[in-house]
Amino acid sequence: MTLLLPGSFHKTSICSGPKSDGAPPMTVITTAIDMHRTIAQWRAAGDHICLVPTMGSIHAGHLALIARARQLGSRTIVSIYVNPTQFAAGEDFDSYPRNFAADQDAIDAAGGVDAIYAPAVMYSDTHATSIVPAGVAAPMEGISRPHFFTGVATIVFKLFQHVPADTAIFGEKDFQQFAVLRQMVDDLELPVTVLAHPTIREPDGLALSSRNAYLSPSQRQLAPVLYQTLRHTAANILAGAPIASCLDNATQRILAAGFDKIDYLDLRDPEELAVPSTAHPDHRLFVAAWLGTTRLIDNCALGADQP
Numbered sequence: 213m214t215l216l217l218p219g220s221f222h223k224t225s226i227c228s229g230p231k232s233d234g235a236p237p238m239t240v241i242t243t244a245i246d247m248h249r250t251i252a253q254w255r256a257a258g259d260h261i262c263l264v265p266t267m268g269s270i271h272a273g274h275l276a277l278i279a280r281a282r283q284l285g286s287r288t289i290v291s292i293y294v295n296p297t298q299f300a301a302g303e304d305f306d307s308y309p310r311n312f313a314a315d316q317d318a319i320d321a322a323g324g325v326d327a328i329y330a331p332a333v334m335y336s337d338t339h340a341t342s343i344v345p346a347g348v349a350a351p352m353e354g355i356s357r358p359h360f361f362t363g364v365a366t367i368v369f370k371l372f373q374h375v376p377a378d379t380a381i382f383g384e385k386d387f388q389q390f391a392v393l394r395q396m397v398d399d400l401e402l403p404v405t406v407l408a409h410p411t412i413r414e415p416d417g418l419a420l421s422s423r424n425a426y427l428s429p430s431q432r433q434l435a436p437v438l439y440q441t442l443r444h445t446a447a448n449i450l451a452g453a454p455i456a457s458c459l460d461n462a463t464q465r466i467l468a469a470g471f472d473k474i475d476y477l478d479l480r481d482p483e484e485l486a487v488p489s490t491a492h493p494d495h496r497l498f499v500a501a502w503l504g505t506t507r508l509i510d511n512c513a514l515g516a517d518q519p
C-alpha cells in the first residue's frame with residue numbers, strides 16, 4: 213500500500229491495497245499526475261469517463277449520482293474534497309463531516325467505482341486566481357452567500373483540470389450550483405458535459421444532504437415542512453393563484469411551522485434563473501431556510517412528478 217500524499221502534479225500516489233473481505237480493491241488516487249496517467253490509459257482503451265464531484269459524507273443522494281455515472285460511462289470516478297473556499301468565515305468548514313473510511317465503505321457497498329480521487333490539497337499557499345461567476349450566480353445563494361459560487365466554480369474548474377472527465381454529474385438539490393457550473397462550462401468552453409440528477413429524498417420528502425446530520429430530533433421532524441410547502445405552493449401556482457401571494461403564504465407557513473429564518477423563497481425559470489411573471493411547469497421554486505444554526509436549501513419544478 214502506497215503512502216497518501218497531498219494532491220499535486222509532481223508527487224505520485226495511488227493506493228489500492230487488498231481489502232479484508234477479499235473483494236477487488238478500490239483505487240484511491242491522491243495526485244493529479246496519477247489521475248492523468250490513469251485516465252490516459254482508460255481513454256486509450258476507449259472508455260468514457262464520468263466524474264461525480266463530492267465533498268464526502270457520502271449518502272444515498274451521492275450514490276444515486278454514482279449509479280447514474282455508471283450507466284453513462286465505462287469508468288466512474290468520485291472525487292472527495294472538502295473545499296475551503298466555498299465556506300465563509302464562521303460557516304461550517306471545520307465541523308463539516310469528514311469520514312473517508314465510511315465514505316469508501318458506502319461507495320463500495322453500493323457497487324464501487326473505478327477510482328476515488330481524494331487530493332489532500334487543492335490550493336498552493338500562493339494561490340491567487342479565482343473564477344467569479346455572474347449571471348445565474350447572482351440571485352438567491354449569490355446574495356445570501358456571496359463567497360460561495362466563486363469557491364465552487366474555482367474548485368470545480370480545478371477538479372476538471374485534475375480529472376479530465378467526459379461527463380460530470382451534479383445533484384439538482386443544488387440546482388443553482390448546477391446552473392452556475394453549466395454556465396462556466398459554456399462560457400469557458402470546457403470539454404466536459406455537465407448533467408443534473410434529480411434530488412433524492414427521505415420518505416417524508418426531506419432532501420438528502422450532509423447537513424441534515426446537524427439537525428436535532430425535533431428539528432428533523434420539522435424539516436420536511438420545507439418540501440411539503442414547496443409542493444403545496446407549486447400546486448397553487450399551477451392552479452392559477454397569484455404568484456406573489458402564493459410565495460407570501462409559503463413564507464408564513466414555513467415560519468409558522470418553526471423555521472427560524474428564510475433567506476429566500478423564489479420562483480425562477482430553470483435556464484436564466486430570472487423571475488417569471490407567469491406559471492410554467494418547468495419553472496422552479498427555490499428556498500433556503502434556517503432551523504437553528506442549520507441552513508437547509510431545496511427546490512423543485514412546479515410540475516415535478518414527485519409527490
Ligand code: PAF
Pocket residue numbers: 265266267293295298364367368386389
Ligand atoms: O456540491 C458539492 O458537494 C460541492 O459544492 C462540490 C460541487 C463538490 C464542489 O466542492
